Amino acid sequence: MISRAVSSNPPRFTPRVMLGAGLFVLALVLPLILPLFKVTVMTNIMIFAIVAIGLVLLTGVIGLTSFGHAAFMGVGAYATALISTKYGLSPWIGLPVGLLATALVAWTLGLVTLRMSGHYLPLATIAWGMSLFYIFGNTPALGGFTGITDIPPISIFGTPLTSPRQYAYLTLFFLAIVMTLTAFLLQSRVGRAMRALRGGPVVAEAFGVNNFRMKVEVFVVSAVFASLAGWLYAHSQRFVNPTPFSVSEGINYLFMAVVGGINYILGGIFGATLITQLREWLQDWLPKLLKAQGNFETIVFGILVILTLQFARRGLWPLIERFLPQDRIRILPQDSHLPERPKPAPGTPLLSVRNALKQFGGLKAVNDVSFDLHAGEILGLIGPNGAGKSTMFNLVTGVNPATSGQITFGGKEIGQADAGTIHRLGMARTFQHVHLLPDLTLLENTMMGGYARAKAGLFQSMLHLERAEEAALQHEALKQLERVGLGDQAFELAGNLALGQQRILEVARALVADPTLLLLDEPAAGLRYGEKQELSALLKRLRDEGVTILIVEHDMDLVMNLVDRLVVMNYGQKLAEGTPAEIRQNKDVREAYLGVDMTEDSAVAGGAA
Ligand SMILES: Nc1ncnc2c1ncn2[C@@H]1O[C@H](COP(=O)(O)OP(=O)(O)OP(=O)(O)O)[C@@H](O)[C@H]1O
Numbered sequence: 001m002i003s004r005a006v007s008s009n010p011p012r013f014t015p016r017v018m019l020g021a022g023l024f025v026l027a028l029v030l031p032l033i034l035p036l037f038k039v040t041v042m043t044n045i046m047i048f049a050i051v052a053i054g055l056v057l058l059t060g061v062i063g064l065t066s067f068g069h070a071a072f073m074g075v076g077a078y079a080t081a082l083i084s085t086k087y088g089l090s091p092w093i094g095l096p097v098g099l100l101a102t103a104l105v106a107w108t109l110g111l112v113t114l115r116m117s118g119h120y121l122p123l124a125t126i127a128w129g130m131s132l133f134y135i136f137g138n139t140p141a142l143g144g145f146t147g148i149t150d151i152p153p154i155s156i157f158g159t160p161l162t163s164p165r166q167y168a169y170l171t172l173f174f175l176a177i178v179m180t181l182t183a184f185l186l187q188s189r190v191g192r193a194m195r196a197l198r199g200g201p202v203v204a205e206a207f208g209v210n211n212f213r214m215k216v217e218v219f220v221v222s223a224v225f226a227s228l229a230g231w232l233y234a235h236s237q238r239f240v241n242p243t244p245f246s247v248s249e250g251i252n253y254l255f256m257a258v259v260g261g262i263n264y265i266l267g268g269i270f271g272a273t274l275i276t277q278l279r280e281w282l283q284d285w286l287p288k289l290l291k292a293q294g295n296f297e298t299i300v301f302g303i304l305v306i307l308t309l310q311f312a313r314r315g316l317w318p319l320i321e322r323f324l325p326q327d328r329i330r331i332l333p334q335d336s337h338l339p340e341r342p343k344p345a346p347g348t349p350l351l352s353v354r355n356a357l358k359q360f361g362g363l364k365a366v367n368d369v370s371f372d373l374h375a376g377e378i379l380g381l382i383g384p385n386g387a388g389k390s391t392m393f394n395l396v397t398g399v400n401p402a403t404s405g406q407i408t409f410g411g412k413e414i415g416q417a418d419a420g421t422i423h424r425l426g427m428a429r430t431f432q433h434v435h436l437l438p439d440l441t442l443l444e445n446t447m448m449g450g451y452a453r454a455k456a457g458l459f460q461s462m463l464h465l466e467r468a469e470e471a472a473l474q475h476e477a478l479k480q481l482e483r484v485g486l487g488d489q490a491f492e493l494a495g496n497l498a499l500g501q502q503r504i505l506e507v508a509r510a511l512v513a514d515p516t517l518l519l520l521d522e523p524a525a526g527l528r529y530g531e532k533q534e535l536s537a538l539l540k541r542l543r544d545e546g547v548t549i550l551i552v553e554h555d556m557d558l559v560m561n562l563v564d565r566l567v568v569m570n571y572g573q574k575l576a577e578g579t580p581a582e583i584r585q586n587k588d589v590r591e592a593y594l595g596v597d598m599t600e601d602s603a604v605a606g607g608a609a
Contacts, residue, residue, distance in 0.1 A: 015325040031168035039164045046171040050229040052256040052268035054222030060262035063198040065122045068129030072223040074245030075102040076230030081148040106223030110216040129247040136242040147241025181462040188461035203435040205419040208452030261315030332471035338453040346376030356405035365391040367572035378549040380559045383569035398422040426516035430506040438495025446477035449512030480511040500531025524555040
């Protein structure tokens with residue numbers, strides 16, 4: 001992954017930084033020493049790598065597949081070709097015009113297609129790729145399928161870059177910019193949210209991420225990268241026609257990113273190098289070997305992709321990456337603090353559920369349920385399997401809207417509000433099935449909880465202008481990790497933790513949101529006895545610190561020893577409500593929990609499960 005581990009105050013010149021610097025110096029030297037033909041190949045590789053890095057962001061990081069990015073490259077290429085030939089303007093005017101035109105096209109297409117999920121989006125990308133290809137080919141002003149010729153070279157300070165060696169440096173300059181912007185983005189609050197998005201829409205939204213908006217923004221950025229590549233391509237070739245911007249070329253860029261390593265910036269570059277170089281060799285050697293003419297390299301590419309997906313699912317770069325020394329996280333000096341939420345006084349009504357109903361077709365999963373929760377208390381929601389607890393949890397957290405009834409939180413009606421809005425009002429949650437980013441450190445995972453407390457957007461993040469906020473997030477996350485007892489593992493990867501610690505990490509992540517209400521969805525599910533003890537100790541500590549909690553849990557022992565009050569559900573309805581002592585004595589509850597030990601010193605793991 002693009003992720004890092006592992007030290008709080010690493011030296012500035014880490015082995016990885018030195019390696020990066022070495023590669024950069026090599027890239028600076030190569031255009032001087034390679035033969036001209038090879039320099040042109042190198043330039044092409046760098047241009048293709050810019051497109052592939054855009055796909056790393058779009059496909060690798062947020063999980064949206066696009067076959068149509070060559071078409072965005074075409075928009076950039078045709079825009080500058082038109083402006084510099086027809087209107088005689090400088091390519092430096094063609095660049096912003098092309099980028100802007102592409103952003104506009106991508107934004108419009110994104111608004112229409114990015115709500116689609118599953119296979120609809122990839123199909124839509126093929127459709128727009130084909131449409132743009134035929135628009136290029138059938139527009140007389142763009143020269144039809146013959147294209148536009150005599151595109152002028154790019155000039156810098158009046159010097160036209162006509163030599164391939166000069167052009168290689170210009171391309172390297174832009175590739176370095178794209179790499180830097182992408183790396184900054186991925187290390188930011190927005191980058192973490194992008195990765196959370198890949199884990200499913202529920203998780204990102206639970207922390208206040210506007211999933212759709214984020215998808216559109218990343219889509220536009222990746223399209224703009226492709227457009228920049230198109231600008232470089234047009235002025236390097238000095239002519240454009242529709243062929244390099246077809247869907248099959250779009251698939252080729254996806255090949256590069258997938259084979260190289262779809263989650264890695266360097267994977268994009270590696271893939272672009274490998275595929276381009278391989279194509280050169282295969283085009284030379286295959287006709288000689290097979291003693292026939294044809295596009296045999298396409299068949300070899302097909303086989304290569306299948307083999308890569310079979311044996312190196314994450315692409316080839318991770319196989320190399322394994323041997324590289326890990327990057328390290330730098331803890332930034334803290335100048336400011338995140339804004340804090342005013343907390344309601346203990347006993348203030350916080351959450352009120354009135355006659356909540358949730359119907360799935362004919363099934364009333366939650367049927368006319370009412371209860372209240374006050375600031376400072378811990379309320380347990382229990383019930384046998386299928387009682388409707390998760391559905392109730394989903395109504396309160398905004399995962400599902402209520403069919404009818406009223407749910408108010410902090411005096412605001414939230415029965416129809418989305419999860420992000422409810423989170424911003426002060427609710428933070430954990431998940432029944434742990435949702436962490438295993439390739440990121442505990443620190444980075446915990447920082448995700450503060451997404452809604454910070455403001456920096458995509459562009460600020462790409463330019464690294466969010467450092468003050470990022471520092472405040474880091475320090476808040478470290479504080480909450482200490483609070484839950486994971487402080488000394490802050491720089492470990494979350495994927496290395498046992499389940500019990502992962503659940504505790506989710507609690508820390510939720511606490512970073514500075515919630516007025518913490519919701520725990522079956523936090524003890526799947527934990528071993530010792531892990532449950534640890535979790536129970538933590539929750540008791542939080543209770544003593546005055547944290548307001550709503551907990552859905554099966555484990556009777558944990559619940560009975562933790563909560564102030566209980567709401568018991570059965571068959572979608574509220575069966576009983578009261579203190580643990582009252583609930584233990586309740587005849588209806590005892591019947592519903594037939595066979596479960598509800599005595600005070602019970603240590604039932606899995607309770608009614
Ligand atoms: N999206 C859905 N569509 C249709 N039926 C659903 C849906 N979600 C839940 N149900 C049904 O609603 C009822 C209550 O389910 P729910 O998951 O809320 O119960 P639960 O008390 O959380 O159970 P468990 O303890 O097993 O998690 C069940 O009969 C379930 O099958």
